[in-house]
Amino acid sequence: MKKWIEAARPKTLIASLSPVLIGSAIAWTQRPFSFNVFWVSAIFALAIQIGTNFANDYLDFLRGADTNKRKGPKRLVQSGEISVGMMKKVTFAIFVIAALSGLYLMIVGGWQIGLLAAMAILFGYLYTGGPYPLGYLGLGDLFVFVFFGPVAASGVIYLHTGEVPLVGILAGLGPGLLSTTILAMNNLRDREEDVLAHKKTLPVRFGKRFGQWEIALTIGGAFLLPLLLFFLMPYRPFLLAACLPYWLGLSLIKKVFSNPSPKALAPLFPLGGKLLTLYTLCFIIGWLL
Numbered sequence: 001m002k003k004w005i006e007a008a009r010p011k012t013l014i015a016s017l018s019p020v021l022i023g024s025a026i027a028w029t030q031r032p033f034s035f036n037v038f039w040v041s042a043i044f045a046l047a048i049q050i051g052t053n054f055a056n057d058y059l060d061f062l063r064g065a066d067t068n069k070r071k072g073p074k075r076l077v078q079s080g081e082i083s084v085g086m087m088k089k090v091t092f093a094i095f096v097i098a099a100l101s102g103l104y105l106m107i108v109g110g111w112q113i114g115l116l117a118a119m120a121i122l123f124g125y126l127y128t129g130g131p132y133p134l135g136y137l138g139l140g141d142l143f144v145f146v147f148f149g150p151v152a153a154s155g156v157i158y159l160h161t162g163e164v165p166l167v168g169i170l171a172g173l174g175p176g177l178l179s180t181t182i183l184a185m186n187n188l189r190d191r192e193e194d195v196l197a198h199k200k201t202l203p204v205r206f207g208k209r210f211g212q213w214e215i216a217l218t219i220g221g222a223f224l225l226p227l228l229l230f231f232l233m234p235y236r237p238f239l240l241a242a243c244l245p246y247w248l249g250l251s252l253i254k255k256v257f258s259n260p261s262p263k264a265l266a267p268l269f270p271l272g273g274k275l276l277t278l279y280t281l282c283f284i285i286g287w288l289l
Helices: 002-007 014-030 035-062 084-109 111-126 140-147 150-161 166-189 191-196 202-206 208-232 237-243 246-258 262-288
Strands: none
Touching: 002 035, 014 035, 014 150, 014 166, 014 262, 035 084, 035 111, 035 150, 084 111, 084 150, 111 140, 111 150, 140 150, 140 166, 150 166, 166 191, 166 202, 166 208, 166 262, 191 202, 202 208, 208 237, 208 246, 208 262, 237 262, 246 262
16 A cells, blocks of 8 residues: 555645645635535545556656656656556546546536546546647646646635636636646756656756746745735735745745756755645635634
8 A cells, every 4th residue: 555655646645635725715705615525526636636646657657758767756667566557457446536526526516517527537647648648748737737726726616606706716826836836846857857758848848947947936926826815805914824835935946946956856846745735724724814
């Protein structure tokens, strides 16, 4: 079981949970609120991310992108701890869980929710699967930003209230941007390996400096959003609490610019998950106060 938990990359799973939690906090204050919808939404989001991670594990191996020179977390198919066949079966099972939970959400929210759920599952596989994988074309960042951001947050609010308020879309931008930060750090760290594997991530296409600025701008953008929301809703001053973790984001930016080598970036990777976790908690507390 330990190796499967490792393959799921638990330190980054906040990326899928964050927009669900933020969207649920907003829905809680607008009522009605369904705990069934909350739990199923969380299961769906986790299944999408875990299924994508599992598919990425064996598909990157089959494409030759994972080698013994890998700087990031150990890939279990590449290391031989899990066979390709077994990883395929478990990946399929995880996506089935996503499909079943998505079906429930469609029954609650209508065909629009069903369409979004189907697109999330499809793009989760196409991140590294299919003839034109998103991650190999530099489109993975867009997928993460959209589906782990405004789509997830506003979708959860819609499931509870039947409406998609502007605040839901704006609030979802924060986790979308910080989830993109995590991916951008991963891509910057793996740039040299990705060049050899013909994996055209954004740092491969546009250079190391672009990857550094992507990290800086996604972090900066995420922490500007609470200020924007406060400007639009001055009666919610505690939303500014979401800006408190900016000190960690600023420290992360400084370290990325001071030494962007793969060896220096590897230990920084967990900080991206911590930053998103703190941002999520502070936003929720600020919204509910």
